[in-house]
Amino acid sequence: MYTDQDNVPFYIGKGCGDRWRPSKHVNGHTAIKINSIGVDNVKVYFFHENLTEEEALRQEKYWIKHFGRQDNDTGILTNQKYGRKVKHKQYPKYKRIKLFEEAAKEIHKQCLDVIESLIDMELYSDEGFHDSEEK
Structure with a gap:
Protein backbone atom coordinates (compact mmCIF):
# COMPACT_ATOMS: atom_id res chain seq x y z
CA MET A 1 0.00 0.00 0.00
CA TYR A 2 1.22 3.50 -0.81
CA THR A 3 0.34 6.40 1.46
CA ASP A 4 1.01 10.10 1.03
CA GLN A 5 2.87 12.39 3.44
CA ASP A 6 -0.26 12.49 5.66
CA ASN A 7 -0.47 8.66 5.76
CA VAL A 8 -3.58 8.65 3.57
CA PRO A 9 -3.63 5.51 1.39
CA PHE A 10 -3.77 6.11 -2.35
CA TYR A 11 -2.71 2.83 -4.01
CA ILE A 12 -2.94 -0.92 -3.26
CA GLY A 13 -0.99 -3.44 -5.29
CA LYS A 14 0.02 -7.07 -5.03
CA GLY A 15 3.51 -6.39 -6.29
CA CYS A 16 5.97 -8.77 -7.87
CA GLY A 17 9.73 -8.46 -7.71
CA ASP A 18 10.60 -4.78 -7.43
CA ARG A 19 7.23 -3.54 -8.72
CA TRP A 20 6.44 -2.39 -5.17
CA ARG A 21 8.72 0.62 -5.73
CA PRO A 22 6.81 3.87 -6.38
CA SER A 23 9.33 4.79 -9.09
CA LYS A 24 8.05 1.83 -11.18
CA HIS A 25 4.76 3.66 -11.81
CA VAL A 26 5.28 5.77 -14.92
CA ASN A 27 1.74 5.94 -16.33
CA GLY A 28 -1.77 6.46 -15.04
CA HIS A 29 -3.39 8.03 -12.01
CA THR A 30 -0.93 6.48 -9.56
CA ALA A 31 2.05 7.99 -11.40
CA ILE A 32 0.34 11.39 -11.45
CA LYS A 33 -0.27 11.17 -7.68
CA ILE A 34 3.34 10.10 -7.02
CA ASN A 35 4.66 12.97 -9.15
CA SER A 36 2.37 15.48 -7.43
CA ILE A 37 3.53 14.59 -3.90
CA GLY A 38 7.10 13.61 -4.81
CA VAL A 39 8.41 10.05 -4.85
CA ASP A 40 10.33 10.65 -1.59
CA ASN A 41 7.06 11.44 0.19
CA VAL A 42 5.46 8.11 -0.70
CA LYS A 43 5.42 5.62 2.16
CA VAL A 44 5.17 1.93 1.31
CA TYR A 45 3.51 -0.58 3.62
CA PHE A 46 3.40 -4.33 3.14
CA PHE A 47 0.22 -5.88 4.56
CA HIS A 48 1.26 -9.45 3.84
CA GLU A 49 4.35 -11.25 2.57
CA ASN A 50 5.05 -14.74 1.24
CA LEU A 51 1.46 -15.47 0.19
CA THR A 52 0.44 -17.82 -2.57
CA GLU A 53 -0.45 -16.08 -5.83
CA GLU A 54 -4.13 -16.85 -5.27
CA GLU A 55 -4.16 -15.48 -1.72
CA ALA A 56 -2.18 -12.37 -2.75
CA LEU A 57 -4.75 -11.61 -5.45
CA ARG A 58 -7.61 -12.18 -3.01
CA GLN A 59 -6.03 -9.80 -0.47
CA GLU A 60 -5.34 -7.16 -3.15
CA LYS A 61 -8.98 -7.24 -4.25
CA TYR A 62 -10.21 -7.09 -0.64
CA TRP A 63 -8.13 -4.01 0.27
CA ILE A 64 -8.99 -2.15 -2.94
CA LYS A 65 -12.68 -2.70 -2.25
CA HIS A 66 -12.16 -1.72 1.40
CA PHE A 67 -10.64 1.69 0.56
CA GLY A 68 -12.54 2.19 -2.72
CA ARG A 69 -11.40 3.74 -6.00
CA GLN A 70 -11.42 7.36 -7.18
CA ASP A 71 -12.22 6.49 -10.79
CA ASN A 72 -15.63 5.03 -9.91
CA ASP A 73 -16.34 7.38 -6.97
CA THR A 74 -16.23 4.62 -4.35
CA GLY A 75 -13.17 5.78 -2.42
CA ILE A 76 -9.66 7.22 -2.23
CA LEU A 77 -7.40 4.90 -4.25
CA THR A 78 -5.86 5.65 -7.64
CA ASN A 79 -6.26 1.97 -8.64
CA GLN A 80 -8.33 1.58 -11.79
CA LYS A 81 -9.21 -2.09 -11.25
CA TYR A 82 -9.97 -4.32 -8.31
CA GLY A 83 -6.81 -6.29 -8.99
CA ARG A 84 -5.98 -8.70 -11.74
CA LYS A 85 -4.55 -12.11 -12.31
CA VAL A 86 -0.92 -12.13 -13.42
CA LYS A 87 -0.58 -14.24 -16.55
CA HIS A 88 2.45 -16.38 -17.27
CA LYS A 89 3.60 -14.10 -20.11
CA GLN A 90 3.78 -11.15 -17.71
CA TYR A 91 6.75 -12.73 -15.96
CA PRO A 92 9.96 -11.41 -17.53
Whole structure:
Protein backbone atom coordinates (compact mmCIF):
# COMPACT_ATOMS: atom_id res chain seq x y z
CA MET A 1 0.00 0.00 0.00
CA TYR A 2 1.22 3.50 -0.81
CA THR A 3 0.34 6.40 1.46
CA ASP A 4 1.01 10.10 1.03
CA GLN A 5 2.87 12.39 3.44
CA ASP A 6 -0.26 12.49 5.66
CA ASN A 7 -0.47 8.66 5.76
CA VAL A 8 -3.58 8.65 3.57
CA PRO A 9 -3.63 5.51 1.39
CA PHE A 10 -3.77 6.11 -2.35
CA TYR A 11 -2.71 2.83 -4.01
CA ILE A 12 -2.94 -0.92 -3.26
CA GLY A 13 -0.99 -3.44 -5.29
CA LYS A 14 0.02 -7.07 -5.03
CA GLY A 15 3.51 -6.39 -6.29
CA CYS A 16 5.97 -8.77 -7.87
CA GLY A 17 9.73 -8.46 -7.71
CA ASP A 18 10.60 -4.78 -7.43
CA ARG A 19 7.23 -3.54 -8.72
CA TRP A 20 6.44 -2.39 -5.17
CA ARG A 21 8.72 0.62 -5.73
CA PRO A 22 6.81 3.87 -6.38
CA SER A 23 9.33 4.79 -9.09
CA LYS A 24 8.05 1.83 -11.18
CA HIS A 25 4.76 3.66 -11.81
CA VAL A 26 5.28 5.77 -14.92
CA ASN A 27 1.74 5.94 -16.33
CA GLY A 28 -1.77 6.46 -15.04
CA HIS A 29 -3.39 8.03 -12.01
CA THR A 30 -0.93 6.48 -9.56
CA ALA A 31 2.05 7.99 -11.40
CA ILE A 32 0.34 11.39 -11.45
CA LYS A 33 -0.27 11.17 -7.68
CA ILE A 34 3.34 10.10 -7.02
CA ASN A 35 4.66 12.97 -9.15
CA SER A 36 2.37 15.48 -7.43
CA ILE A 37 3.53 14.59 -3.90
CA GLY A 38 7.10 13.61 -4.81
CA VAL A 39 8.41 10.05 -4.85
CA ASP A 40 10.33 10.65 -1.59
CA ASN A 41 7.06 11.44 0.19
CA VAL A 42 5.46 8.11 -0.70
CA LYS A 43 5.42 5.62 2.16
CA VAL A 44 5.17 1.93 1.31
CA TYR A 45 3.51 -0.58 3.62
CA PHE A 46 3.40 -4.33 3.14
CA PHE A 47 0.22 -5.88 4.56
CA HIS A 48 1.26 -9.45 3.84
CA GLU A 49 4.35 -11.25 2.57
CA ASN A 50 5.05 -14.74 1.24
CA LEU A 51 1.46 -15.47 0.19
CA THR A 52 0.44 -17.82 -2.57
CA GLU A 53 -0.45 -16.08 -5.83
CA GLU A 54 -4.13 -16.85 -5.27
CA GLU A 55 -4.16 -15.48 -1.72
CA ALA A 56 -2.18 -12.37 -2.75
CA LEU A 57 -4.75 -11.61 -5.45
CA ARG A 58 -7.61 -12.18 -3.01
CA GLN A 59 -6.03 -9.80 -0.47
CA GLU A 60 -5.34 -7.16 -3.15
CA LYS A 61 -8.98 -7.24 -4.25
CA TYR A 62 -10.21 -7.09 -0.64
CA TRP A 63 -8.13 -4.01 0.27
CA ILE A 64 -8.99 -2.15 -2.94
CA LYS A 65 -12.68 -2.70 -2.25
CA HIS A 66 -12.16 -1.72 1.40
CA PHE A 67 -10.64 1.69 0.56
CA GLY A 68 -12.54 2.19 -2.72
CA ARG A 69 -11.40 3.74 -6.00
CA GLN A 70 -11.42 7.36 -7.18
CA ASP A 71 -12.22 6.49 -10.79
CA ASN A 72 -15.63 5.03 -9.91
CA ASP A 73 -16.34 7.38 -6.97
CA THR A 74 -16.23 4.62 -4.35
CA GLY A 75 -13.17 5.78 -2.42
CA ILE A 76 -9.66 7.22 -2.23
CA LEU A 77 -7.40 4.90 -4.25
CA THR A 78 -5.86 5.65 -7.64
CA ASN A 79 -6.26 1.97 -8.64
CA GLN A 80 -8.33 1.58 -11.79
CA LYS A 81 -9.21 -2.09 -11.25
CA TYR A 82 -9.97 -4.32 -8.31
CA GLY A 83 -6.81 -6.29 -8.99
CA ARG A 84 -5.98 -8.70 -11.74
CA LYS A 85 -4.55 -12.11 -12.31
CA VAL A 86 -0.92 -12.13 -13.42
CA LYS A 87 -0.58 -14.24 -16.55
CA HIS A 88 2.45 -16.38 -17.27
CA LYS A 89 3.60 -14.10 -20.11
CA GLN A 90 3.78 -11.15 -17.71
CA TYR A 91 6.75 -12.73 -15.96
CA PRO A 92 9.96 -11.41 -17.53
CA LYS A 93 11.71 -13.83 -19.85
CA TYR A 94 14.70 -14.16 -17.49
CA LYS A 95 12.32 -15.19 -14.69
CA ARG A 96 10.67 -17.85 -16.88
CA ILE A 97 14.12 -19.17 -17.85
CA LYS A 98 15.22 -19.24 -14.21
CA LEU A 99 12.07 -21.15 -13.18
CA PHE A 100 12.62 -23.62 -16.04
CA GLU A 101 16.29 -24.11 -15.07
CA GLU A 102 15.33 -24.75 -11.44
CA ALA A 103 12.72 -27.31 -12.49
CA ALA A 104 15.20 -29.01 -14.85
CA LYS A 105 17.81 -29.25 -12.07
CA GLU A 106 15.26 -30.80 -9.72
CA ILE A 107 14.20 -33.36 -12.36
CA HIS A 108 17.88 -34.17 -13.05
CA LYS A 109 18.50 -34.68 -9.33
CA GLN A 110 15.49 -36.99 -9.06
CA CYS A 111 16.74 -39.03 -12.05
CA LEU A 112 20.18 -39.38 -10.44
CA ASP A 113 18.52 -40.53 -7.22
CA VAL A 114 16.58 -43.21 -9.13
CA ILE A 115 19.74 -44.40 -10.92
CA GLU A 116 21.60 -44.54 -7.61
CA SER A 117 18.79 -46.65 -6.13
CA LEU A 118 18.89 -49.00 -9.13
CA ILE A 119 22.67 -49.35 -8.77
CA ASP A 120 22.27 -50.09 -5.06
CA MET A 121 19.76 -52.82 -5.95
CA GLU A 122 22.24 -54.05 -8.60
CA LEU A 123 19.67 -53.53 -11.36
CA TYR A 124 21.74 -50.96 -13.29
CA SER A 125 25.40 -50.40 -14.15
CA ASP A 126 27.45 -48.65 -16.82
CA GLU A 127 26.38 -51.41 -19.23
CA GLY A 128 22.71 -50.58 -18.68
CA PHE A 129 19.83 -52.40 -17.01
CA HIS A 130 20.16 -55.95 -15.66
CA ASP A 131 17.69 -58.63 -14.86
CA SER A 132 17.46 -58.98 -11.11
CA GLU A 133 18.39 -62.65 -11.56
CA GLU A 134 21.59 -61.84 -13.52
CA LYS A 135 24.39 -61.32 -11.01
